[in-house]
Amino acid sequence: xxxxxxxxxxxxxxxxxxxxxxxxxAKVGAVAPDFTxxxxxxxxxxxxxxxxxxxxxxxxxxxxxxxGKQYNSGNMQNLQKQxxxxxxxxxxxxxxxxxxxxxxxxxxxxxxxxxxxxxxTAAVLDPSGSxxxxxxxxxxxxxxxxxxxxxxxxDGAIDDKPxxxxxDVPGAKNYVSVALEEAMAGKQVETPTTRPYGCSVKYSDxxx
Amino acid sequence: xxxCAASLHADPSQIPHGTLDLVxxxxxxxxxxxxxxxxxxxxxxGWHIYWINPGDSGEPPRVTWQLPSGLTASEIQWPTPxxxxxxxxxxxxxEGSVLLIVPMHATSSLVGSSARxxxxxxxxxxxxxxxxxxKTQLALTLPVRSQTPATDSRNANLFAAARKSMPRAxxxxxxxxxxxxxxxxxxxxxxxxxxxxxxxxxLVESQIANAAAQTLGxxxxxxxxxxxxxxxxxxxxxxxxxxxxxxxxGSHPEESYTIDAPVGKSAEASQRRAARFISRIxxxxxxxx
Numbered sequence: 001x002x003x004x005x006x007x008x009x010x011x012x013x014x015x016x017x018x019x020x021x022x023x024x025x026a027k028v029g030a031v032a033p034d035f036t037x038x039x040x041x042x043x044x045x046x047x048x049x050x051x052x053x054x055x056x057x058x059x060x061x062x063x064x065x066x067x068g069k070q071y072n073s074g075n076m077q078n079l080q081k082q083x084x085x086x087x088x089x090x091x092x093x094x095x096x097x098x099x100x101x102x103x104x105x106x107x108x109x110x111x112x113x114x115x116x117x118x119x120x121t122a123a124v125l126d127p128s129g130s131x132x133x134x135x136x137x138x139x140x141x142x143x144x145x146x147x148x149x150x151x152x153x154x155d156g157a158i159d160d161k162p163x164x165x166x167x168d169v170p171g172a173k174n175y176v177s178v179a180l181e182e183a184m185a186g187k188q189v190e191t192p193t194t195r196p197y198g199c200s201v202k203y204s205d206x207x208x
Numbered sequence: 209x210x211x212c213a214a215s216l217h218a219d220p221s222q223i224p225h226g227t228l229d230l231v232x233x234x235x236x237x238x239x240x241x242x243x244x245x246x247x248x249x250x251x252x253x254g255w256h257i258y259w260i261n262p263g264d265s266g267e268p269p270r271v272t273w274q275l276p277s278g279l280t281a282s283e284i285q286w287p288t289p290x291x292x293x294x295x296x297x298x299x300x301x302x303e304g305s306v307l308l309i310v311p312m313h314a315t316s317s318l319v320g321s322s323a324r325x326x327x328x329x330x331x332x333x334x335x336x337x338x339x340x341x342x343k344t345q346l347a348l349t350l351p352v353r354s355q356t357p358a359t360d361s362r363n364a365n366l367f368a369a370a371r372k373s374m375p376r377a378x379x380x381x382x383x384x385x386x387x388x389x390x391x392x393x394x395x396x397x398x399x400x401x402x403x404x405x406x407x408x409x410x411l412v413e414s415q416i417a418n419a420a421a422q423t424l425g426x427x428x429x430x431x432x433x434x435x436x437x438x439x440x441x442x443x444x445x446x447x448x449x450x451x452x453x454x455x456x457x458g459s460h461p462e463e464s465y466t467i468d469a470p471v472g473k474s475a476e477a478s479q480r481r482a483a484r485f486i487s488r489i490x491x492x493x494x495x496x497x
Contacts, residue, residue: 027439057215065332101338136439138264138297156440162267164341193440195413199339200265200297207293 007116013029026135028155028192032146033134037093040109045091052148054088054183056176058120058158059095062112064199065164070141071087073169077118083180090120095132100141102128103127129203139198143188145179154179156194169205224333224340226251229323230348231307234357235365239278239318243357245348247271247284248366254335256303259289261411263299263418266339269308278318279325282311282365287373287452288464294336296394298411298418299490306369308342310398314352314494324349337471346475384467386448387474393436393448395469400432403454406433408467414440445471 003070026033029048047055058076063069070076081089094109096102099159109123125134135144145154159172179189220227230247237243247269249257258266275280286308289300315324326347333340378384383398393416395408404426410416420436449468455464 029440063338065339133296136296163330165330191412193442195438195440197267198265199334200293200299201339203293203294203296 016147024151026144026152026155028152030143030152031150032152034132035134035155037122037124037126037131038106040104040106040113041122042106043148045124046151047146048093048150049092050089050146054083054148054180055146056083056088056090056145056180057144058090058092059137059140059142059198059201060092060103060123061094061096061199061202063101064140065196067140069164070164071116071118071156073166075174077171079174079176080119083109083171083198086180086184088180092118092120092123093126093131093137094123095126095137096128097129097192098204099163100204101199102202112196118132127204129151129201132201133201137196137201139196140201141198142196143176145176147181147183153183154192155191155196157196157198162195162197220250221344221346223249223331223333223342223344225496228329228344228346230327230346231363231366232350233359233363233490235351235360236352236353236357237314237318237323237354238355238357239314241314241357242311242313244309244311244367246363246367246370247329248305248308248345249302249308251304251333253470255333256292256299256301256331256335257306257331259300259302259409260284260286260301260407263301264293264297266299266301266334267332268301269329271310271327271329274326274328275312276318276320276323278315279323280315280487282312284312285309285311285374288368288375288453291409293406293419300418306363306367306495309367309370309374318352320352322351340446341428360488361401373464375453375466378452378465378467384469386471387428388444388471389454389473389474393435393471395433395435395448395452395467395472396430397452400429402426402428404457405451406431407453407455408433408434408435409451409453411451412445414438414442414447415445416450417442424452447481 029119034048038042038154039045043063084090094102094104106125113123131150135181144159147153154175156175158176161168175194182189227250231248232243233248258268260268262268275281287306292299292301307425324347327478329344329346331342333342384395387394406424408422415438417436417438423434425432447468447470452467454463
């Protein structure tokens with residue numbers, strides 16, 4: 001083999017080995033960025049503590065009609081109940097800045113969870129938006145699924161019906177449930193990413 | 209001359225923070241002719257609706273038509289959108305007033321002396337603070353006559369302005385190509401003139417990172433525009449479609465063009481990236497070879 005050809009081959013092999021390092025944080029296939037946050041129940045939540053379990057991240061804003069569709073239909077509560085019963089850690093994340101729609105105090109969030117009969121593992125208060133920006137969360141809802149090895153296996157919309165109509169919930173394909181079912185069965189996640197739909201996350205203006 | 213009593217303007221419908229009118233370009237419909245009607249939105253200051261690709265958040269208006277036999281509707285013709293939002297979340301849409309033209313066609317089988325056009329519009333109207341969904345029924349009754357339709361002068365300006373604001377086909381001698389460089393698409397444009405500012409609006413969701421800066425490299429006779437890929441980008445694409453806006457400069461008013469360019473792998477970019485790693489790490493090995 002000519003020296004030049006062997007050299008080129010080595011270049012290609014090196015480039016392929018380097019490729020995974022070029023993936024940005026918070027993309028499917030990358031390790032989920034670690035974070036620590038304060039939950040509305042007073043707990044401190046550290047994502048790395050959940051290594052070994054599936055984790056779902058649910059970006060939330062109680063004033064957004066797309067979130068309303070999921071909660072007023074009872075769909076989000078059913079998902080939380082169904083999957084936490086199977087050992088999945090469900091974290092609802094609230095990244096609205098103070099004064100903006102969806103911002104709530106710990107007490108207000110606890111009252112909302114009780115009223116809605118929602119049972120996430122914890123509701124993490126992120127008013128500075130640092131966890132939101134870490135994941136580049138764009139909408140409410142915006143869903144992530146992380147596998148027990150700490151890798152993001154789904155990033156995107158909650159389902160395939162980008163509307164505010166409650167009537168669209170029953171017939172929708174729920175991407176979160178499908179990803180969890182496929183991964184738990186040892187299969188490849190067929191739809192690892194979709195465009196998340198919803199209202200924009202209300203980050204503080206200071207984060208511009 | 210006798211006119212059928214018919215409304216050329218439906219009563220404006222209330223939508224969240226605005227009104228929505230169904231308007232006709234012509235005074236009547238003639239069988240065997242195409243014609244245009246429009247969805248005329250007038251929004252309160254601070255509120256917007258979305259383009260066909262809404263961007264990072266929001267949803268475009270969707271209309272379901274109920275038309276008599278003999279009438280068919282085509283897809284909405286979208287005016288050039290604006291960039292909305294913040295530096296971390298960028299959407300595409302319209303503020304203030306906007307007319308969404310809907311081309312229609314009346315076949316020769318259209319019967320009767322008038323036709324009632326109805327549609328249900330589902331939409332989302334948002335401000336920086338919040339989003340409000342809306343749903344409204346619109347209806348417009350137009351006379352049906354055999355003569356070539358005459359325009360309705362009351363709406364002429366509205367339709368003319370909307371047509372002016374639609375992106376147009378690029379001149380035939382302009383050349384566009386797109387290179388896929390693993391984390392970006394680089395749009396190369398050869399226009400035969402210097403351009404220092406350009407903005408690209410992707411037609412399809414989840415291809416371009418909407419909030420990422422679009423860096424422009426100006427060259428004689430054209431430019432290169434780097435468009436970072438979306439976090440949700442998954443499968444390779446063969447063509448990049450969208451709207452290219454050249455903002456007004458000293459010598460030209462704002463121009464807007466539809467783009468549909470082939471995407472090729474950038475061999476140059478892959479070699480450059482590989483060479484960078486090799487030069488840092490592999491130099492001793494290459495000496496041994």
